Amino acid sequence: MATAAPSSPVPHPYYPPSTLLPNYVPNSWHFLTLLGTFAAGCTAVLGVAGLGARSLRPDLRGSELATVLWFVLSGCIHVLFEGYYVYNFDRIAGAQDLFGQLWKEYAYSDSRYLTTNVGVLCMEVITVLLWGPLCFTVAAMIVTDHPLRYPLQGLVSLGQLYGDVLYYVTSLTDLYLLGVSYSRPERFFFWVYFVGLNSFWLFIPARLIWKSVRETGESFAVRRKMERTLKRGRERLEWEREGKKVL
Numbered sequence: 001m002a003t004a005a006p007s008s009p010v011p012h013p014y015y016p017p018s019t020l021l022p023n024y025v026p027n028s029w030h031f032l033t034l035l036g037t038f039a040a041g042c043t044a045v046l047g048v049a050g051l052g053a054r055s056l057r058p059d060l061r062g063s064e065l066a067t068v069l070w071f072v073l074s075g076c077i078h079v080l081f082e083g084y085y086v087y088n089f090d091r092i093a094g095a096q097d098l099f100g101q102l103w104k105e106y107a108y109s110d111s112r113y114l115t116t117n118v119g120v121l122c123m124e125v126i127t128v129l130l131w132g133p134l135c136f137t138v139a140a141m142i143v144t145d146h147p148l149r150y151p152l153q154g155l156v157s158l159g160q161l162y163g164d165v166l167y168y169v170t171s172l173t174d175l176y177l178l179g180v181s182y183s184r185p186e187r188f189f190f191w192v193y194f195v196g197l198n199s200f201w202l203f204i205p206a207r208l209i210w211k212s213v214r215e216t217g218e219s220f221a222v223r224r225k226m227e228r229t230l231k232r233g234r235e236r237l238e239w240e241r242e243g244k245k246v247l
Contacts, residue, residue, distance in 0.1 A: 015181050015183060020115075021115070031105050045072060049068065049073070053143050067142055071136070074160070075139065082128050108189045126159075153211075158205070
């Protein structure tokens with residue numbers, strides 16, 4: 001009885017070339033269409049969030065509004081786009097919907113998103129379940145001027161910064177220590193997709209962490225000053241009362 005010949009690997013454009021993607025289907029949309037659609041979606045999110053924040057708090061400063069927009073957009077990307085990856089991580093290579101094709105376009109710079117990489121999957125699960133919802137919480141706290149805004153803003157920004165650094169390090173460690181590149185050799189994919197797009201979650205969270213620490217420190221300084229003033233006031237009243245008793 002003849003045995004069936006093993007199926008040959010499905011050809012694909014991702015690196016390393018030895019990566020097996022048995023369900024791979026090429027994108028049907030041009031990459032400019034994909035990127036333009038994603039940019040339009042982000043613009044719509046920012047527009048709606050900006051109008052909503054202004055209507056709820058008209059006196060919101062420009063820098064505070066920008067922070068609200070950052071956390072709303074981050075929350076949408078974490079929950080919706082990265083949530084799509086977490087839910088469909090084992091079938092993205094053959095997906096032909098918008099998010100599936102976007103992930104396949106991004107995978108030119110990091111093919112781990114098509115190969116069920118455990119490390120990437122674990123990081124994305126934490127991002128989707130924790131940092132995504134907390135981004136919306138911080139945005140709401142800014143609009144409502146909640147007193148816990150800065151501590152939570154610092155916590156979420158630190159989580160984003162740590163996750164991004166870990167994401168870079170795991171890929172670059174494989175590249176420079178093991179000689180395994182997950183990005184195509186064209187510089188565009190490495191520097192624009194891998195480095196450029198992810199760098200937002202390095203610099204902006206770092207800035208927000210610094211601002212959160214500064215504001216929290218100033219709040220404690222003001223509280224300490226008030227406590228010292230009240231203490232001196234109480235001591236002066238006690239001294240005056242003791243003086244009157246003597247007279």
